[in-house]
Amino acid sequence: MKFLYIVFFVLLASISAQAQNIKVLNKITKEPIFGVAIYNIDKSKSVITNFRGEVELDVFSDTEIIYFKHLSHVLKKLTKLQLDGSNKVYLVSNTQGLEEIVISASKFEQSKKDIPQKIISMNAKSIQFINPQTSADLLENTGQVYVQKSQLGGGSPMIRGFSTNRLLITVDGVRMNNAIFRGGNLQNVIAVDPFSIQNTEVTLGSGSVIYGSDAIGGVMSFYTQKPKLSNSDSLLFNSNALLRYASASDEKTGHFDFNLGYKKWAFVTNASYTSFGDLKMGNHGPAEYLRPEFALGTNNGDVVIQNSDPLVQRFSAYNQFNVMQKAHYKPDEDLSFDLGLYYTTTSDVPRYDRLIRYNNDVLRSAEWNYGPQQWFMSNLQVTKLSSRSNLYDKIKATMAYQNFQESRIHRDFQSSIRNIREEAVDAYSFNLDLEKTFSTKTQFFYGIEYVYNKVMSQGEEEDISNGITNPSVSRYPNGATWQSAAVYSSIKYKPNPKFVFQSGLRFNHVVSKANFEENNAFLNLPFKSSKNEAGALTGTAGIRWSPSKTIQWKLNASSAFRAPNIDDIGKVFDSEPGSVVVPNETLRPEYAYGGELSLTLNFDNSFILDMSTYYTYLDNALVRRDYNLNGETEIMYDGELSTVQAIQNASKAWIYGFEVGLKMVITNQLHLNSQYNIIGGTETAGDIEVPIRHVAPSFGNTHLVWMSKNVKLDAFANYNGSLSFNQLAPSEIEKDYIYALDENGNPYSPSWYTLNFRAQYQINKSTTITTSIENITDQRYKTYSSGIAAAGRNFILALKYSL
Template sequence: MKLSFSIFFFFIASVYLNAQNIKVLSASNKEPIYGVAIYNADKSKSVVTNFRGEAELDIFSDSETIYFKHLSHLLKALTKAEIGNSNRVYLLSNTQDLNEIVISASKFEQNKKDIPQKIVNINSKGIEFTNPQTSADLLENSGQVYIQKSQLGGGSPMIRGFSTNRLLITVDGVRMNNAIFRGGNLQNVISIDPFSIQNTEVTLGSGSVIYGSDAIGGVMSFYTQKPKLSYTDSLLFKSNAIVRYATASDEKTGHFDFNLGYKKWAFVTSASYTDFGDLRMGSHGPDEYLRPEFVLATNTGDVVIQNSNPLVQKVTGYNQLNLMQKAHFEPYEDLSFDLGLFYTATSNFSRYDRLIRYRGNTLRSAEWNYGPQKWFMSNLQVTKLSSGSNLYDKIKATVSYQNFQESRMDRDYQSSIRNIREEAVDAYSFSLDLDKTLSVKTDFFYGVEYIYNKVKSSGTEENIQSNTVTSTVSRYPNGASWQSIAAYTSIKYKPNTKFVFQSGVRFNHIISNADFTENNQYLNLPFEVSKNKSSAFTGTAGISWSPNNTVQWKLNASSAFRAPNIDDIGKVFDSEPGSVVVPNEFLRPEYAYGGELGLKLNFDDKVIFDLNTYYTYLDNALVRRDFTLNGESEIIYDGELSNVQAIQNASKAWIYGFELGARINFTDKLKLTSQYNIVGGTEVEDNIEVPVRHAAPSFGNTHLVWDSGDVKLDVFANYNGELSFYQLAPSEIEKDYIYALDVNGNPYSPSWYTLNFRTQYQINKSTTITASLENITDQRYKTYSSGIAAAGRNFILSLKYSL
C-alpha cells in the first residue's frame, strides 16, 4: 500500500514538474503574442500560443532545445531549464520589418517581403504612441502620405501625386469609395475612428487588380480591432478607457472599448467622442494666413467682426461621435463568422477655405458649412479553411451595406438666400475571395466582386427672412446608380527563399445610370438620361529578390484605371468663384501605367536603407475643363453668372518620384529613423504642360527614439519644401486666397518645418500616459493646397487605463 502510494505520488509529481505553462511576451511592450509556433529541432513536436500568449510545454523533454517562432519577431531557442521558474519567454521584434504580415496585397495574409510593391504598415502600438487626433493625422504620421486640409474637420490624403477619387480607402476589406467620391479634396477618411484601428496598411502605387476602380495612386487599408476568444469556458475580459486634451484646438476626447471573449463567441464594443474648438495657428509665418475678421450672423443682419486674436481661425470647431460593435463566432477551428457595425457622425463644420474668400474688400460668404457627415457600415464576413478542396484552401465571403450622408449649406454676405444641397448614398457590395496552394512553390488567389450604389440628392433655397423654402438644382441627379462587376486572379511563385514572382489580372465592367429630368427644369440639358458603360482590363507583375541578407530588390509594373462615377457624369456645383460644373455623359475610364523599383539594404540590423523610385503615366485623365451647355459658355447658377465647366477626358499626366527611408539602430533602445519623399509631374492643359495639381512638395521627417519598454521618448522634426508660383498648378493659382504671397505678389506655398517632442510612460500594468509638445517653435504654416493653417504650438496629453 505504501509502495503504491509512493509510486502514485512520484507519478503525479513527475507530471507536474514536466508540465510547464509558459507565457510568450513581446520584449518591447510586454504584451502577449498570439500564434507563436513552438517546436523542437526535428519539428516532431509543436504547440501554438493562444490569445493570452500561453502554451503548455509538457510534450517537450527538459534537455531538448525548444524553438519559438513568430513572423513579426526574431527566432529564439531555449531549453526548459533556461526558461526557469519565471515561465516567461520574451521575443524581440524583427527590426527589419520584412517579416511583417500584410493582408491588403491579396486579401489574405502574406509576408511583407514577398510583395513587389511598397507597403507601409502601422500597428496598434505605433498608433497609440503617435496619438493621432483623426485617421488623416494617423496617415500623415507615417511620413509617406501627404495630408491636405480645407477645414479642421478634414484630411484629404495625397499619395505619389494622386489624391481623392484616385486613391482607395477600405475598412476591414470593404471598399469605402462610393459613386460620389470627387476629384476635389474630400474628408471621408476622418469617419474612421483611430481608437478602433488595430493596424493600417498603405499600399503605395496601383492596387487595381485586387480593388478595381480608383486604386491608381494607392490603397489605404484600415483593419479594426478583432474580438478575441478565450478558447476556454472562462470569460476573457479586456477594457480600455482613454481621455485626451490638446491645447491648439481645445480638443476634449473620451474613448472606451471592451472585449468579451468566450469559447466560441467574442464581442468588441468601442465608442469615442471628440469636441474641437477653433484652431489656433502659429505665431511665426506669413501674414496672409491670419484671420483678421469674420462674419457674424445677427438678428439684424450680417456683421463683420474684428477678430480679437487673428491667430484663432474663426469658426472651425466641431464635434464627432464614433461607435463600433463587432462580433466573432467560431463554431469550428476552420470556420468563422465576423460581423461589424460602424456609425460615425459629425456636427456641422465650416469649410474654412470658403470663409476666407473676399469679393473686393469684403468677405464673400456669411456662412459655408458642411452638414453632419454621417457614415454607417454593416459587414458580414465568413471565412472557411479547407485542406481537402481542389478549389481553395481558404475562402472568404464578404457582404456589406453602407450609408453615407453629407450636405452643404452656404449663404453670401448680406444675402437672405441660403443654398442647401443634401446627398445620401446607399452602397451594397459582395465579394468572394479564394486562396489555393497549388504546390510548395505556388499560391493562387482569385475572386469576384459586385458593387451597387444608389444616390439620393436634393437642392433647396431657404429664405432666412421669410422662412420660405423652394426647390432648386441638386448637386447630383436624384436616383442615379453606379454598378461594378469584376473578376480577378493573381499568382505567387516562390521557387526559393530568395526569389518571389507575383502577377495578376482583373476585368471590370462599370454601369452608371443618371436621370436628369428633375434638374433639367433648371439646366435645360440636351439629354434627359445618361447611361455610361465602360470596361477595363488591368494587370500587374513584379518580383522580390533577396540575393543575400543585406540586399533586397523589388521591381513592379502595373496598370490601373478609374471609371467615371456619378460625380463625374452628373455633378452640378460651383467649382470656384464664378464657375459652375455641369454634367457630361461622354466619358471613358482613365488609365494609369506605371512601374517602380525598390532597394532595401540591411547591414546587420544596425543600419537599414529603403529606397524606391516610381513613374506613372495617366492617360485619358478625367479633369475639369471649360465646356459649353446648349452652345453657351456661361449660365446663371445660384444667382451668379458663371463660367461653364465639365469633367472631361481631356488630359494626360506624367508623375514620378523618389522615396528614401533610413533607420539606424544605435542600441536595442536607441534608434534614428528618417523618411524623405520627392514628387514631381506635369499634365497637359490646353496643349501646354503644367504642374500636376496633387503632386505634393518634397516632404519628410526625422525621429530619434529611445524605448526602454516602460518609457519611450521621441524627438522629431517634420519638414516640407517650397512650391513657387511657377510650380503651382493653374487650378491652385486660381485659389490665391489660401496661399502666401511672394515678393512679386504671386501666390506660392512656402517651405516650413516643425520641431516636436513626444513621450509615453507606462506607470503600471494598467495605466499609460502619453504627452506631446508639437510645433515647439510655434511656426505658422499650411500644408500644400490647404485652406486652413496647421496648429501652432500644441500640447497634447492622453491618459489610458486598461483592464
C-alpha cells in the same frame, strides 16, 4: 441581391472542417502553418506539414523528443505523450515574422518581404504612441502620405501625386469609396476612428488588381479591433478608457472600449467623442494666413467683426462621435464569422477655406458648412482557413452595406437666400476571396466582386427672412446608380527564399445610370438621361530578389484604372468663384501605367537604407475643363453668372518620384528614423504642359527615439519644401486666397518645418500617460493646398487606463 445571398450561404454550407493526426497552428492567429519540419534528435526520422498544417506522427515513438521547426516561428520540442490526446500543436511567431505580415496585398496574410510593392504598416501600439487626433493625422505620421486640409474637420490624403477618388480607402476589407467620391479634396477618411484601429496598411502605388476602380495611386487599408476569445472556460474581459486634451484646438476627447470573450464567442464595443474648438495658428509665418475679421449673422443682418485674436481661425470648430460594435464566432479552429457595425456622425463642419474668400475686398460668404457627415457600415465576413477542396485552401466571403449622408449649406454675405444641397448614398458590396496552394513554391489567389451604389440628391433654397423654401438644382441626379462587377486573380511563385515572382489580372465592368429630368428644369441639358458602360482589364507583375542578407531588390510594373462615377458624370456645383460644373455623359475610364524599383540595404538590422523610385503615366485623365451647354459658355447658377465647366477626358499626366528612408540603431535604446519624398509631375492643358494639382512639395520627417522599460521618448522634425508660383497648378493659382504671396504679389506655397517632442510613460500595468509638444517654435504654416493653417504650438495630454 437575392442571388448573392443564395451564393453566399451555399458556400457556407459547403465548408466543413477536416482533421488528421495533428495540426500545427500559429498560437496567436490559429492559422495552419505550412512547411513545418518535424524531426527527432538525430534527424533519422522527419516529416513536413502540408498546406493545411496537417501531418502524421506515426514514425515517432510516444517518448522520443520531437522538434517542430519553422523559419518564422520559435523552435518547439515535445513528445507525443505530452500532446495528451490533443491533435493540435501551437507555435509562437518570432518577432521578425510578426513584423512582416500584411493582409492588403491579397486579402490573406502574406509575408511583407515577399510583396513586390511597397507597403507601410502601423500597429495599435505605435498608433497609441503617435496619439493622432484623426485618422488623417495617423496617415500623415507615416512620413509618406501627405495630407491637405480645407477645414479643421478634414484631411485629404495624397500619395505619390494622386489624391481623392484616385486613392482607395478600405475598412476591414470593404471599400469605402462610393459613387460620389470627388476629384476635389475629400475628408471621408476622418470617419474612421483612430482609437478603433488595430493596424493600418498603406500600399504605395496601384492596387487595381485586388481593389478595382480608384486604386490608382494607392490603397489605405484600416483594420479595426478584433474581438478576443477566451482560452479557458472563464470570461475574458478587458477594457480601456482614455481622456485627451489638446491646447491649439481646445480639443476634448473621451474614449472607451471593452471586450467580452468566451471560448467560441467574443464581442468588442468601441466609442469615442471629440469636441474641437477654433484652431489657433502659429505666431511666426506669412501674414496672409491671419484671420483679421469674420462675418457674423445677427438679427439686423450680416456684419463683419474684427477678430480680437487674428491667430484664432473663426469659425473652424466642430465635434464628432464614433461607435463600433463587433461580434466574433469561431465554432472551430478553421472557421470564423465576424460581424461589424460602425457609425460616425459629426456636427456641422465649417468649410474654413470658403469662409476666408473675398469678393471686392468684402467677405464673400456669411456661412458655409458641411452639414453632419454620417457614415454607417454593417459588414459580415466568413473565413475558412483550412479546406481539402480542390478549388481552395482558404476562403473568405464578405457582404457589406454602407450608408453615407452629407450636405452643403451656404449663404452669401448679406443675402437672405441659403442654398442647401443634401446627398445620400446606399452602397452594397459582395466579395469572395480564395487562396490555393499548389506546392511549396506556388500560391494562387482569386476572387469575385460586386458593388452597387444608389445616389439620392436634392437641392433647395431657403429664404431666411421668411422661412420659405423652394426647390433648386441638386448636386447630383437623384436616383442615379453605379455598379461594378469584377473577377481577379494573382499568383505567387517562390522557387527559393531569395526570389519571389507575383503577377495578377483583373477584369472590371462598370455601369452607371442617371436621370436628369429633375435638374433639367434648371439647366436645360441636351439630354434627359445617360448610361455609361465601361470595361477595364488591368494587370500587375513584380519580383523580389534578395541575392544576399544585405541586399533586396523589388521591381514592379502595373496598370490601373478609374471608371467615371456619378460625381464625374452628373455633378452640378460651383467649383470656384464664377464657375459651375455641369454633367457630361460622354466620359470614359482613365488608365494609369506605372513602374517602381526599390532597393533595400540592411546591415544586420542596425542600419537600413530603403530607396524607391517610380513613374506613372495617366492616360485619358478625367479633369475639369471649360465646356459649353447648348452652345452657351456661361449660365446663371446660385444667382451668379458663371463660366460653364465639365469633367472631361481631356488630359494626360506624367508623375515621378523618389523616396528614401533610413533606420539606424545607435544603441539598444536609441534609434534614428528618417524619411524623405521628392515628387514631380505635369499634365496637358490644351497644347501646353502644366503642374499637376495633387503633386505635393518635397516632404519628410526625422525621429530620434529613446526607449526603456516604461518610457518612450521621441524628438522629431517635420519638414516641407516650397512650391513657387510657376510650380502651382492652374486650379491652385485660382485659389490665391489660401496661399502666401511672393515678392511679386503672386500666390505660392512656402517651405516650413516644425520641431516636436513626444513622450509616453507607463505608470503601472493599468495606466499610461502620453504627452506631446508639437510645433515648439510656433511656426505659422499651411500644408500644400490647405485652406486652414496648421496648429501653432500645441500641448497634447492623454491619459489611458486599462483593465
